[in-house]
Amino acid sequence: MNLFADIRTAVISALETMQAAGTLPNDLDFANVAVEPPRDAAHGDMATNAAMVLAKPTKMKPRDIADALVLQLTANPRIESADVAGPGFLNMRLSSALWQDVVGAALEQGEAFGRSDMGQGKKVNVEYVSANPTGPLHVGHTRGAVFGDALASLLDYAGYNVTREYYINDGGAQVDVLARSVYLRYLEAHGQEVAFEDGTYPGDYLVPVGVELKEKVGDAYVGKPESDWLLDVREFSTEKMMDLVRADLASLGIKMDVFYSEKSLYGTGRIEAAINALKDKGLIYEGVLEPPKGKKPEDWEPREQTLFKSTEHGDDVDRPVMKSDGAWTYFAPDIAYHYDKVMRGFDELIDVFGADHGGYVKRMKAAVSALSDGKVPLDIKLTQLVKLYKNGEPFKMSKRAGTFVTLRDVVDQVGPGATRFHMLTRKNDASLDFDFDKVLEQSKDNPVFYVQYANARVNSVLRKAKAAGIDLSATPDLTQISHAAEITLAKKIAEWPRLVSIAARTNEPHRIAFYLYDLASEFHALWNRGNDLPELRFIQDGEDATSVSKIALARATQVVICAGLGILGVEPVEEMR
RNA sequence: GCACCCAUAGCUCAGCUGGAUAGAGCGCUGCCCUCCGAAGGCAGAGGUCGAUGGUUCGAAUCCAUCUGGGUGCACCA
Known part of the structure; x- marks a missing residue:
């Protein structure tokens, strides 16, 4: 239930009525007509810009449109009053029954209050983390992991069919480095002294992997040339590292739907297929790139390589897909991977990268644009440093x-x-x-605490109510939620479905966190007003029916807090300690 | 040199496909517990939204140029 969307529909239908009556011309685009909460609550409950955005196409004065629209809207019983302000803003005041209904809807629908069908079940692939399988995840990965996971949940909540995916970079030179490092730990497990030179991973986390390798193969690889063990050790080590990564993700409550291996693209014809797809579009050619400016020219030698004409899809320069020695560049499997995503039928793709991959955005978008003929949008979200x-x-x-x-x-x-x-x-x-x-920190300076505290306070009320013998399963009389302070909180709750849509449209889960803080703030404010005004307390001694109604508002708040925390992947706490 | 990101109160930051007098927390000043958890709340002071132009009924938001900070830039993944 999105009250803002409902009222917008009412506004649009009022406009259509005006068209039918000849007040407005028939060929109008209402896409820009918005209904939103006014910045200043004194202006009313909702405002629409309809008169202003329609002034130009109709060549009418905004105030004239607004005046006519007011007549239509005030005929709607749900709209208590509507008046024109400023340049042509139309402020509406809604009957308090609407806000009471919002509370009822939140209670009735629970977690689903705020869900929407905006995504229309479209298949969206969210790729995140995708850290090299060479060690444990660090803080930088953590942000990408949290962001990607919350975004995936948000889109799911907004009605998309979401796949969470992790791309395992197990095809490049870094996994050879990993294998060599593990081999050293393996030798160490056999009692040998080893030295970790540059180009190896010295971290302790490989010690147990070396031991495990020893347990698996005994001394079979001791003293043997690299060619004897590299492939096997690489496979073994990557699997161990992915176990580590999975465990790290699990500690944050993250579970991927798909782990996609880069290695699986090699030797299977998939890279070739993707490059051929580009070739068919005339986007692959042999050529020599200009030397990059601002780099030492002495390091530069012109070489002919196979290039992808990414400039045709918005990139700044064309990008090599094959080295001069005939090997693929790292970009080639990435193209193939995204081609595979397109082929799997996703309607939208989202990649979450660290900020250090910013230079990669344009070429990746170019590749997807080319491979899908511009049909599959790719949004790349970069997470900045922690x-x-x-x-x-x-x-x-x-x-x-x-x-x-x-x-x-x-x-x-x-x-x-x-x-x-x-x-x-x-x-x-x-x-x-x-x-x-x-x-x-346990203070309002800490948003996590502040939001959890609001939830805990609701639980506290519920406990007290139960102790007082109040039957919370009784049907609340929502008309008792009538005080201005209570309606203010109900209005905040009413914003939730709208907020979800905005956050989902922009792929910005942080909006959820900020909203929850605001909601908690409204709740705490109401709570404290109960100090001065006893009639605002949730529990009214001796008046169980009234208490049930007031508590309904607290429970509705809790419903939204829990739904929001659910999207963020945060467990609500029952009680602060 | 080029590309991308950032610039909003003393500090840390929000600001919803352009909307009304630009918001919150911290810090500062002053208030509120015989009362559901004061781990809270209320009020006040504090701003040329980095700069200059432009687009228009209207710009923190869009465009151009510039300044300052960050990141990245050739057969490395």
Whole structure:
């Protein structure tokens, strides 16, 4: 139930009535007509810009349209009053029964209140994390993981058919490095002294993998040339690393639907098929790229390679898909992978990358645009850096020394819920400060706490009510939710379905987090007004029927908080401790 | 050199396909517990929305140029 959408429909039908009456011309596009909450509540409950956006195409004065529209709208019983303000704004006041109905709808529909069919069941693929399978996930991955997962949930809630996917980069040179590193740990497990040179991964997390390899193959690979063991060790190590990654993701409550292996693209003709698809469109050619400007020219040698004419689809330069020695570049399997997504019939694709992959966006979009003939949109969301703080002091991580902060470090210290919520309190394209102390702080400075606290207060009310012998299964009389302070909260609840649509349309789950904070704020405000005005308390001593009605508002708030937290992947807490 | 992202209150940040007097938290000032959890709430002070042009009924939002910060840029994945 989206009250804003309902009223918009009413406005549109009023406009159509005006067309039928000849007040307005017939060929009008109402797409830009919006119904939204006014910035200032004093202006009313909802405002529409209809008169202003239609002024130009009709060559009429906005006020004239507005005046005529007012007549139509006031005929609608749900609209208590409508008046024109400013340049042609139309402010509407809705009967309080509508807001009471919202509370009823939230209670009745529960988690589904706010769900919509906006996605129309369209198949959307959200690819996120996709970290190289060479070690545990670190903080940077954590943000991408949380963001991608919340976005996937959000789209699901908005009526899309969502697939969560992880692309395993197990086809490139970095997995050879992994294999060699594991081999060293394997030798170590056999009691040998080993040295980790540049170009190997020195992290401790490979020690158990070396031991496991020893358990599996004994001393079969000791003293053997690389050609004897590389393939096998690579396979073995990648699997172990993916076990690690899966466990890391699970600690945040993330479960992928599909793990897609880059390796599976090689030697199966899939890369060739994708490149051929581009070739058929005349987008593949042999050529030599210009030297990149601003780089040392002495390092540059012109070479002829196989290029993808990505400039035809919005890129700045054409991109190589095959090296001069005939091997594929990394871009080639990525093209094939996205081709596969298109072939699997997804209507929309979303990739979540770290900000360091920003230079990759245009070519990937170009590839998808070319492969799908522009039919499948690809949205690429970049998550910016996470800066870590402890006691207000930034601390650095050094990959070289192997002292990077892992996803596990974060989750173990602050828990999955706080980690997830906090990572979503910033829009994805702004960098994020993550302060271990602040995230755990129990004050309104900490949005996670503040929202959870509101939920806990609702539970507290429910407990008290139960203790007082109030039968909460009784049908609430919603007309008792009538005080202005109560209606204010109900209005906030009414915004939820609309907020979901906006967040889903823009692929911005952080809006959910900010909304929840606002909602909690309204709830806390009402709660405290009960200090001065006893009639605003949820529990009215000796008047069970009234209590049931007031508590309905608290429960509706809780329904929305829990639905929102559900999208963010945060477990609501029953009680603060 | 080029591309992308960012710039809003002293600080950290929201701002809904362009809308009315630009919002919140922290910090600062002052208030509110015989009362469902004060881990809260209320009120006040605080802004040339980086700059300059443009588009229009209307711009923090769109376009152009510029300034400052971040990221990335050739057979590395």
